[in-house]
Amino acid sequence: MLATVDSCVLAGLEARRVEVQADSANGEPKFFLVGLAATSVKEARERVRSAIKNSGLAFPGKRLTVNLAPAEMRKTGTALDLAMAVAIALAETGGRVPERSAFLGELALDGAVRHVDGVLVAARCLKKLGYQRLFVPAADAEEAALVVGLDVIPCGNVAEVVAHLRGGEQIAPQPFTDAALESSPDVLENDLAEVHGQEEARRAIEVAAAGGHHLLLSGPPGSGKTMLARCLPGILPPLELAEAFDVAQVRSLLGDLLPGRPIDWSRPFRAPHHGISMAGLIGGGSGYASPGEISRANHGVLFLDELAEFQANVLQALRQPLETGRVTITRSGGSVTYPALFTLVAATNPCPCGWLGDPVRTCRCTPAVVDAYQRRLSGPLLDRIDLQVGVRRVPLSQLASEPRGEASGVVRERVLAARARQLARQGCLNAQLRPSRLRNLAALEPGSRLTLERWSERKGLTARGFHRAWRVARTAADLEASELIADRHVLEALGYRLHDVAA
Amino acid sequence: MTSPPDLSGLNARGRWPPPDGPRVAIVGSRRPSPYGEAVAEQLAAELARAGVIVVSGLALGCDAAAHRGALIGGGVTVAVMGTGVDIVYPAAHFRLAEEILAAGGALVSQFPNGTSPRRHNFPARNLTMAALSHAVVVVEAVQGSGALITAEAALDLHKEVMAVPGSIFSPLSVGTHALIRDGAGLVQNARDILAALGVGREVLDDPLKPPKRLGFELPGERDGILIHLSDVLTVSAAELARKLHLPISEVLGRLTSLELDGAVRRHGAGYVRALRRAKERA
Numbered sequence: 001m002l003a004t005v006d007s008c009v010l011a012g013l014e015a016r017r018v019e020v021q022a023d024s025a026n027g028e029p030k031f032f033l034v035g036l037a038a039t040s041v042k043e044a045r046e047r048v049r050s051a052i053k054n055s056g057l058a059f060p061g062k063r064l065t066v067n068l069a070p071a072e073m074r075k076t077g078t079a080l081d082l083a084m085a086v087a088i089a090l091a092e093t094g095g096r097v098p099e100r101s102a103f104l105g106e107l108a109l110d111g112a113v114r115h116v117d118g119v120l121v122a123a124r125c126l127k128k129l130g131y132q133r134l135f136v137p138a139a140d141a142e143e144a145a146l147v148v149g150l151d152v153i154p155c156g157n158v159a160e161v162v163a164h165l166r167g168g169e170q171i172a173p174q175p176f177t178d179a180a181l182e183s184s185p186d187v188l189e190n191d192l193a194e195v196h197g198q199e200e201a202r203r204a205i206e207v208a209a210a211g212g213h214h215l216l217l218s219g220p221p222g223s224g225k226t227m228l229a230r231c232l233p234g235i236l237p238p239l240e241l242a243e244a245f246d247v248a249q250v251r252s253l254l255g256d257l258l259p260g261r262p263i264d265w266s267r268p269f270r271a272p273h274h275g276i277s278m279a280g281l282i283g284g285g286s287g288y289a290s291p292g293e294i295s296r297a298n299h300g301v302l303f304l305d306e307l308a309e310f311q312a313n314v315l316q317a318l319r320q321p322l323e324t325g326r327v328t329i330t331r332s333g334g335s336v337t338y339p340a341l342f343t344l345v346a347a348t349n350p351c352p353c354g355w356l357g358d359p360v361r362t363c364r365c366t367p368a369v370v371d372a373y374q375r376r377l378s379g380p381l382l383d384r385i386d387l388q389v390g391v392r393r394v395p396l397s398q399l400a401s402e403p404r405g406e407a408s409g410v411v412r413e414r415v416l417a418a419r420a421r422q423l424a425r426q427g428c429l430n431a432q433l434r435p436s437r438l439r440n441l442a443a444l445e446p447g448s449r450l451t452l453e454r455w456s457e458r459k460g461l462t463a464r465g466f467h468r469a470w471r472v473a474r475t476a477a478d479l480e481a482s483e484l485i486a487d488r489h490v491l492e493a494l495g496y497r498l499h500d501v502a503a
Numbered sequence: 504m505t506s507p508p509d510l511s512g513l514n515a516r517g518r519w520p521p522p523d524g525p526r527v528a529i530v531g532s533r534r535p536s537p538y539g540e541a542v543a544e545q546l547a548a549e550l551a552r553a554g555v556i557v558v559s560g561l562a563l564g565c566d567a568a569a570h571r572g573a574l575i576g577g578g579v580t581v582a583v584m585g586t587g588v589d590i591v592y593p594a595a596h597f598r599l600a601e602e603i604l605a606a607g608g609a610l611v612s613q614f615p616n617g618t619s620p621r622r623h624n625f626p627a628r629n630l631t632m633a634a635l636s637h638a639v640v641v642v643e644a645v646q647g648s649g650a651l652i653t654a655e656a657a658l659d660l661h662k663e664v665m666a667v668p669g670s671i672f673s674p675l676s677v678g679t680h681a682l683i684r685d686g687a688g689l690v691q692n693a694r695d696i697l698a699a700l701g702v703g704r705e706v707l708d709d710p711l712k713p714p715k716r717l718g719f720e721l722p723g724e725r726d727g728i729l730i731h732l733s734d735v736l737t738v739s740a741a742e743l744a745r746k747l748h749l750p751i752s753e754v755l756g757r758l759t760s761l762e763l764d765g766a767v768r769r770h771g772a773g774y775v776r777a778l779r780r781a782k783e784r785a
Contacts, residue, residue, distance in 0.1 A: 199741035199751040219772055350771065357737065357771025362645060362674055367533055367563045368593065390772020392739050403745065454763055476752065488756045495740070495755030498769070 003090035006102040007083035010118045011288045012336025015125030019069040022087035027063030035068030038076040047107045055111035055159035060092045078106035079116040089162045101133040113155040115139040120252035123147045141174040143262040179263045190230040197402035204389045209235045210418035211475030212429035214344040219391030221354045225347035229303045234408040238265040243299040268300030274309040289329035297342035307346040308376045322384045386468045388498035418478040430474045442474040448490040516588045517609035528558040530650040531565025531642030538735040539643030541778035544572035549693030551578025580608045585628035587618040629653040638663035644678030670735045737773025
């Protein structure tokens with residue numbers, strides 16, 4: 001007899017439908033698995049056989065063929081286990097799967113249905129493909145139930161599922177997980193109130209938060225660069241629903257959702273170590289690339305400490321995502337595109353020893369070494385960082401007497417207002433404005449235009465640098481709730497261009 | 504102390520031996536403050552105008568500023584190199600070396616052609632520089648710097664050693680202040696050097712009166728920010744904002760405006776007052 005059960009495999013943030021067909025025929029008892037299955041899928045034969053047997057169900061003592069269609073598509077992962085087991089059980093005894101249902105889950109030898117990664121992504125895509133009912137591992141049911149209008153059946157083990165399908169004891173569907181009801185505690189890692197002095201960097205962080213601009217902090221060791229960077233998430237608004245979904249999808253793919261709390265409203269903050277590989281930062285791996293740190297930082301903050309210590313090719317690969325907010329990676333399985341719309345906060349020492357320009361300690365690096373170090377932060381990458389500020393070390397003895405600034409809560413109010421203005425005007429943050437829209441939405445007063453042009457000429461700015469300074473000026477005006485970009489806004493924006501050195 | 508180097512065996516490119524006239528070495532930090540760089544350039548320009556041949560080491564910072572100043576002053580300048588004369592080090596000074604040659608100067612070296620930059624060659628080069636010059640002027644030097652080796656060698660060779668004072672807060676002036684304390688001549692302008700060489704016809708400045716300016720045009724005080732800035736030590740925008748009780752955004756903007764006008768320069772993470780020459784390059 002023949003039975004057909006639907007499932008899917010993931011290609012990045014897309015699900016590809018897979019039809020699992022099981023046929024038992026007379027002949028020598030054998031189990032064939034066909035349909036371009038990768039090793040992880042081929043191993044399913046052994047898991048499925050044991051799981052069925054140990055669930056008290058009969059494994060067909062006949063010639064059994066399982067086909068994974070479409071047969072020309074390569075399949076990886078363990079999420080097809082459950083569908084195979086169900087198809088085999090139904091092929092033996094007869095019975096049908098309800099219309100528009102799909103199955104996901106890995107099997108243990110005792111028949112238990114185990115967690116698989118990416119259930120949220122699969123649920124969202126299958127719903128779009130017209131599926132109504134999804135059988136998922138009980139551990140992943142809450143995550144799948146985030147998708148509106150999808151019946152989610154939490155599966156504990158194969159026997160339960162088969163009984164449910166044959167009209168025996170029914171499994172209660174998972175109640176809809178209302179994302180809006182999920183709340184996450186407002187834990188701020190660092191508050192700006194703890195930062196002494198550093199007015200320039202504080203202001204730069206405020207501008208970065210308000211306009212979504214990338215930020216570079218340059219200063220000697222112990223000047224508080226890391227602490228300042230960690231203050232950024234605390235002055236950003238919580239995620240919007242759609243953004244929280246985007247974040248949850250990437251986490252789901254990586255199996256990184258918090259149990260019991262699939263939706264997290266706080267902005268991601270990722271701080272990978274400078275030894276990270278290209279695949280780790282940008283995304284990669286065999287088959288279909290998995291998301292890297294830049295995609296985990298989507299809608300949040302990517303903090304790269306010791307920027308100059310990262311491998312040069314890894315830094316160069318950041319250029320495309322910085323510009324487009326997305327990254328497309330091609331591997332043997334095909335091309336996948338992941339979102340990577342993050343605010344980059346980078347920190348660097350001014351030289352290898354770190355003390356160049358420090359008022360007290362003397363730098364021990366030779367000029368050639370300093371030159372090579374600073375050149376590693378090549379022009380093209382720096383050109384994409386709108387805000388570049390120097391951070392000075394405050395001697396410990398003076399730290400207590402440095403003035404304390406406003407708390408994050410106060411700054412956040414201004415940031416929220418400035419972001420609201422931008423979204424109302426143009427539907428995106430200033431940092432994402434294309435040059436053509438910039439001209440329409442961020443008209444410069446003649447005087448401020450002249451200032452920007454004089455600077456560009458004097459410092460040899462690229463067209464990109466010119467537009468970036470313009471966008472920062474737009475944000476400075478938005479922070480003042482000013483529709484016009486005045487000269488002072490342009491001048492402030494140019495004040496954040498530490499690395500424009502050509503005179 | 505090593506014996507004075509053999510000057511007859513020097514390799515040279517350009518006009519060598521140089522024309523007659525006093526030779527003054529101007530040396531200093533490879534990473535000077537804006538003040539030190541401006542002083543080296545200005546002193547060299549004025550000495551060149553007075554017919555002095557400016558000797559330096561073609562290194563970054565003060566050395567390059569001195570060569571450049573001599574060229575601006577229309578004079579002859581000699582670069583004493585720590586490499587073979589066919590290798591310009593640092594490579595970024597290739598053009599400067601060409602300009603030195605074009606202006607009738609010379610590149611000289613005690614090392615054979617093809618000698619690449621080696622750490623231990625540079626102190627030996629410093630001795631040669633001292634031996635070639637009638638006087639050595641140190642502009643800015645941290646403790647233990649190569650410029651001080653040149654000064655010491657000059658003392659051993661009974662040459663005049665002079666030093667430019669700076670801020671007592673500046674680590675770059677620790678070396679020069681030490682020299683002055685030990686008896687080096689105080690340099691406040693080019694005439695001080697000419698007088699020490701015995702070629703200056705003018706009398707020295709009255710030490711009780713403020714010295715004549717080196718020829719710098721101090722920026723106008725039309726902006727309250729400028730009086731809080733120094734020529735030597737950087738001041739951060741945050742410090743200025745605190746002193747002036749202004750929002751940081753405004754201070755950043757005004758500094759940018761001053762930078763556009765050439766009155767202020769960025770230096771590391773802070774700002775310094777820009778020293779503009781009264782007579783710009785032709």
